[in-house]
Amino acid sequence: MGITKNDFVSQNHDTAEINTLLIHSDDVVNNRIVNDVAPPINVTTTFRYSSNPEDWIPWADQTPEEKEKLLNHDFVYSRLSHPNNVRLETNLNNIFDGYTTIYNSGLSAFNGIINYINPKQVFLPDCYHGIKSICKIWERNYGTKVYNDIDEIFNHLQEGDLVHIENPINPFGTVIDIKKYIDYAHEKKAYVVWDATFAPSPIIKNHWDFDPDFILHSLTKYYAGHSDLLAGCVVTKSSEIDTFLKNDRIYLGTNIGNLESFLLLRSLRSYELRVEKQSSNAKKIVEWLADNKDKFNGNIIKVSHAITQRKELANKNQDVSFIDNLFNEDYTTPVFSVYLKDFNSCKTFIANLKYFQHATSLGGVESLVELRCLTDPNIDRNLIRISIGCESPKDLIKDIEQALKKI
Ligand SMILES: Cc1ncc(COP(=O)(O)O)c(C=O)c1O
Incomplete structure (x- = not known):
């Protein structure tokens, strides 16, 4: 049983089926120094700069391409990035058919999104109580208006608002007509987050067919699959938003840890x-x-x-x-x-x-x-x-x- 990917970002991405991708799509970042089949665990928090002084370019003077190389290849400090989070993202970009930012929990992933959108209003269906609690913090700190009934979008939704949809819904296992809400939200130029934790690929036909702006997963659940690590991710179709999320992640301090990344990579193989x-x-x-x-x-x-x-x-x-x-x-x-x-x-x-x-x-x-x-x-x-x-x-x-x- 396998899912054929659609054509998003396909020029850079492998077109194999999901079970092959889970095992091989991060082969491209195999470390040349070691030839381990299981990826090495890099526990270091800090990385030596290049020994060539010519490479020492002040952060403020670096081009986006130089920063990208520093973060995804050379590495500086593990709160910014480290080999295993890059390896995971390389793999998950193929699985999710989009740009993936990985976090140290599912709630950190939602926190990354709400900080990006900075909404005046949030609309929530029945959903995981932790997401509701983050929205309550925003209500307390910034006066964000929180509606705990998603149907209120039909009365109050405005441009730039955040509509959060969990489908299937925790803890009931039931589903809502997600397309109806997403179409209306886009008419109003609002953002839709789909928390698909309860229905990761390949349970759902193709998440992108429903056109959410963000897909969120608590990877702690099915992707980890062994109740031994916390992780989350956000997937978008926009490389600009992805870069924004990754930059914020540095300062929110929410990158996934080294050991958790290793465990999650192991888990993906049998997902x-x-x-x-x-x-x-x-x-x-x-x-x-x-x-x-x-x-x-x-x-x-x-x-x-x-x-x-x-x-x-x-x-x-x-x-x-x-x-x-x-x-x-x-x-x-x-x-x-x-x-x-x-x-x-x-x-x-x-x-x-x-x-x-x-x-x-x-x-x-x-x-x-x-x-x-x-x-x-x-x-x-x-x-x-x-x-x-x-x-x-x-x-x-x-x-x-x-x-x-x-x-
Ligand atoms: C649907 C859903 N979303 C998000 C989360 C939060 O994930 P994490 O525990 O990885 O922060 C959970 C956790 O149970 C969940 O069930």
Whole structure:
């Protein structure tokens, strides 16, 4: 299974399929001094300047090309750039088919975007609570008006505003009609950020078909995939914006660390295999839960995921094309939520699971559950978020079944 890239920046970029790109598209920056197959870990924070005094050009006198060479090839100080962040960006430019700036977390990535846009107004749908908290800081410090209802764009959106769309939505696993919001935002000359953390490639058909201005990923989740590093990225189609973000990143102090870069590169090599497995597992488990929901003494109130959302809409003869247009046929998002009857039932269910770890986050090879109100202040207390890993789906279903029976 593979995704063929579209033609953006293709003159510089490899046109192979995603699983080949993940493993080979940073070969072009293989270090000539060592011949390691696994990229070396560069732990240094600082780099010796050239030994030739002719090369010592004051920063203020350097041309953009000289700065570019210094940052991407010669290196100065690892807060500015280092070999492994450059290597990662080289790889991800191919995967995302755009210009990628990498950060030390998903929230740092959003922080980079909001500092670039400097909006007077921000519009948010249901989304990750950390993004809402950054917007609250902007409201507190700069008087930015924050709307916590994305449909308010149809009443209040103005040029230069920021519209943040998370699709699929954390923690529900459901989707919104992203194109409708993006088209309207562009009519008004506002910027759209698509947080696609819950549906990285190749789950989504092609993110650029929907024409967002920025794509954001918490790479901590699926791209890292082993619950052992924090990272984020912003992708744009504009090299000017990319340069701007990278310059700001120097002074916001949000570049990814050396060791995390190395771990993330390692993870990219197996990314597609993992996501394919997580996605097919999730399909089986959501379908099983939806089919068997009523067999547990009324303990399951609702299963929330794009698959159940689609069924509900189709049963009411409502439009489902915005869901079908989003996903590649064989993929779905591996995160969903289950609402149980009450808080105690949630505790009993979670306490009796054998394979699902009770922890926040998602996207790792191990399946997780989370009583979401433990970290999200605004959520229904009876909602359990489930992130499906790479275990056998049969074992995961058996585990869920036995824990539900204990309620
Ligand atoms: C949808 C979404 N966006 C952004 C983030 C923030 O990412 P990070 O934890 O890497 O800062 C998260 C974290 O859970 C998330 O779920």
